[in-house]
Amino acid sequence: MLNKDQYNQEEYNNYYQQETRGAEINPQEESGGGNKLFLIIGLIILAVAGYFGYKTLGTNDSDTTDEELVVQHSDMPPVSQQQSEDEGLKIVEAKEVVKKEPVKEEIVKEDVKAEKTVQVSEKETSTTNKESEVNALTSSIQKVAGADQKMTPEEIAKVVQLVMSQMNQKPTTTPKVAAEKANAKASDTDLMSALSGTDVDSVKEDKSLEEALSKVDDETEEKKKVSNSKEIVDTYNKINVENISGEDELSKLSGQISNLISDKKNSEHINNSEEGAVYTESLKDEVVVRSNEMRIIVVKRGDTLGKIAKRAYGNVMDYKKIFKANPDILKRADKIYVGQKLRIPK
């Protein structure tokens, strides 16, 4: 980089010397518009080269982490030497100075650092993708500039031609460069905000917080659903022991009594008195009522209260019966969940 800038300086000097010589040899002829033209061209070349130099440095920096920047900074030439560098380098230096600060902050914000680095590098990577076309051009210059000390006049001429052609293409590349600048600005603002630990990052953190909160919300929603499904089972605090037969003494005792009841002779005993028969019949009627009260349905996928009502009563509008019969489970008629056990009154 520095070599390229040095080259630019030398190039300018050469042009200047040539101009000076020309002025000395043919003062009358060359002192007019020709000198001014060369001077302007030289300045333009310098400006363009400086601009691309800055861009090239910026692109290289995009792939470096803060730690690498620190190393680079320590490896950088002394300040006196830097002062002799061109404008582009100064911009880069300023950028690096700015970048130094987060390194200190990173000690405090270690957790945030990784995210920031990734985010910044991701943004810069996307920026470099957009700049690929420009970078190809700058890299060609860079390659040539990298070998500036050994360049021949022909190579110099090539570079000048390249720069001139680049200048000619300027109208077509201008939007890209503008976009590039915008991206650079954006990345700079990202960087600045990262350094100051303010706006953009705080927004990012807020976003991540929002995401985390939304995740928590989702989880709580899921938990609610799970707990809802638990409540479905536990709402009435019932434990179903259907088809469970224990081996303990109580279960055996219950089994023996049950066998005794199911014996036909004993069932005859139940109704052998008139009074008992009336009472038992009344109880049987009552238990039918209760059985109807206790009819349940397990909600399946695709069920709605209307569909259930249609199946149970043949009328969709009877969903209100089901809704009223399940006040503990159903808070809204349009919200039922798979697995819920709903009472279906007769």
Place this chain on the structure above:
Amino acid sequence: MKKLLILPFFASLFLGASEHVTVKISENIPFAYTTDSGKKVKVERIQDTSNRLTDDYTKTSRPCPPFCVQPTHVFPGIKSIGELEIIQFMKTEVAKNTGVIIDARLKSWFELETIPSAINIPFPIMQNASKEKAKVIFQILGMKVQSDGTWDFSKAKNLTIFCNGVWCGQSHHLISGLLKYKYPKDKIQYYRAGFQGWKLLGLTTIVHKEIKKK
């Protein structure tokens, strides 16, 4: 010695803190455990303080007779008990197989829903049972027949009998059948509030046969 005293103290603190119970059974009993159908069952109350009974056992009026209000003392010498006593009975008598809780209702009632660890002896079985049949039932309940043919109730189980509640006479009928064949009065107690009282407190119930509608 100090360690022996301190350790249970912290253990009780830890265990106490491990589960917060809003609706306890009583101030000192958050919940209790018993067994039903060979399964360990936690007896607790519904923790939703907004919960209300809906269809089940909210009915206020049934024809009387036969569904008439029962007296607290159904028979002289038969003790009436409440929920805490029945839970205590579960923890002591049922757990040690020295007592059983009897649901005196018809089988269909029992299957729909009952109290944990209860067995079903429908009242007509005893009410209309012959002496021979009563002997079989009593033997199941722990009565021993001596060599001289007398019935020894010394090892017979303590019985807690319940039915639907204060409006239900099924317990009354069962107890009369038991007393008819000299089952000791001091081994019988009556849970008058019955299943409705149990439900009203939101206590755990057992379903032996769930009625499903497709």
